[in-house]
């Protein structure tokens with residue numbers, strides 16, 4: 247495609263498209279990339295220049311772009327049923343997907359409620375929790391608890407349980423105040439503390455809140471194992487077990503937001519599978535899933551719930567039902583993409599293969615882990631992160647943008663969060679791509695940290 251067409255796309259986009267999560271004026275200096283197509287882990291611009299999608303296009307892509315198996319499933323589905331409303335109707339993809347996901351929780355979370363984006367799933371979980379308590383005669387339980395640095399999306403309800411100042415502060419007056427408790431972020435360890443110590447300290451903070459307010463609290467919402475949007479803050483799985491025990495003791499619902507960390511991202515299919523309480527797996531009352539569940543193809547989100555929650559709404563009285571909907575709820579194409587995604591997990595033994603990939607990439611990143619300008623190198627499953635130590639505040643303030651631009655010059659799509667550099671690649675990297683990703687990330691880092 248001609249170069250003038252490429253710049254034409256950029257100019258037209260900047261004239262007509264309002265891009266997400268962007269101060270549009272930054273595009274006076276930061277490039278906008280016109281993507282023409284994708285293959286595997288790579289995105290290509292109109293000139294044929296390629297970029298390794300090392301953050302899976304905002305953490306959604308699992309099995310590469312233009313994956314032949316997902317494409318084939320979607321083409322087949324297109325000729326059968328593109329969409330039908332889910333109120334009063336049902337279809338095979340949504341039934342099959344709900345059954346398969348419930349089976350993955352050992353049928354503890356037996357019902358799935360569908361939406362499109364992650365934030366909508368969070369809204370649903372919050373509303374369901376409040377409404378379930380109300381139906382059970384506990385209408386006073388109207389408050390929510392979230393973690394320091396937690397992120398659950400940008401809609402008003404989801405933002406109210408989000409503690410990232412950059413996204414939240416402008417809308418503060420619109421938001422219902424949530425209780426914000428200590429994060430179990432292992433980087434907060436002091437005086438020889440372990441990650442487990444930090445987790446226990448954070449759980450104690452939650453307990454002191456519950457001791458005072460549990461009668462008014464509907465639910466606690468947690469991103470299991472990795473608080474992604476705050477900069478890939480990782481914690482000990484024991485935190486999840488401790489929170490489950492506290493929620494049981496104080497009669498409060500537990501919401502696990504696995505929108506970013508679900509679907510194998512942390513090494514198990516659901517992140518919470520890595521936690522254990524009294525020899526049993528730790529399951530929440532509500533589990534939110536989105537992003538990777540459709541393989542990164544189509545907007546799909548869902549909330550899985552326990553049967554006692556479902557039963558709290560089951561009644562002859564219509565107003566006791568959960569009267570929430572979105573037009574595209576349970577869209578057949580999106581569900582079919584999800585089924586194709588789950589099939590790949592089985593056919594390719596993905597969780598096992600990812601352990602091998604992760605070991606190789608960790609080894610290749612070893613020079614960065616010990617770099618004297620790097621702090622808190624960390625990894626869980628298919629997520630790697632480290633914190634850069636720029637020379638001064640001015641360098642720190644521009645670090646992320648400079649890193650992003652330099653990475654593009656090295657054929658990498660990487661967007662640090664502040665000074666936290668992270669890799670969250672699709673689960674398809676071969677050995678050459680793993681080596682290339684590590685050596686280029688290091689080269690970009692060396693250049694940007696020396697500027």
Ligand SMILES: Cc1ncc(COP(=O)(O)O)c(C=O)c1O
Pocket residue numbers: 363364365366368397398399400469474475503504505506507536537
């Ligand atoms: C943990 C978590 N929850 C919720 C969301 C919101 O999802 P969406 O952007 O699809 O609304 C995100 C998005 O990054 C997320 O990381």
